[in-house]
């Protein structure tokens with residue numbers, strides 16, 4: 001099990017699973033869920049290395065190599081990741 005944190009909240013997520021449901025439950029806003037709207041843009045406060053590779057949709061947002069990710073595009077590999085909504 002991996003751990004996703006948003007603010008003072010945290011939830012366990014299965015290793016390799018998409019983090020959308022847990023992130024949404026902890027207050028990260030979502031809309032399209034497919035990487036086109038940008039609503040779920042989040043700053044990765046810690047554990048960036050524990051997230052899946054940047055997707056083409058994220059690269060289209062200029063997010064390759066940045067501290068921000070589209071949460072709907074992220075799977076957690078293992079360990080702990082802390083996110084903060086960009087909005």
Ligand code: FES
Pocket residue numbers: 029030031032033034035036037038039040041070071072073
């Ligand atoms: S919810 Fe639209 S880009 Fe993630």
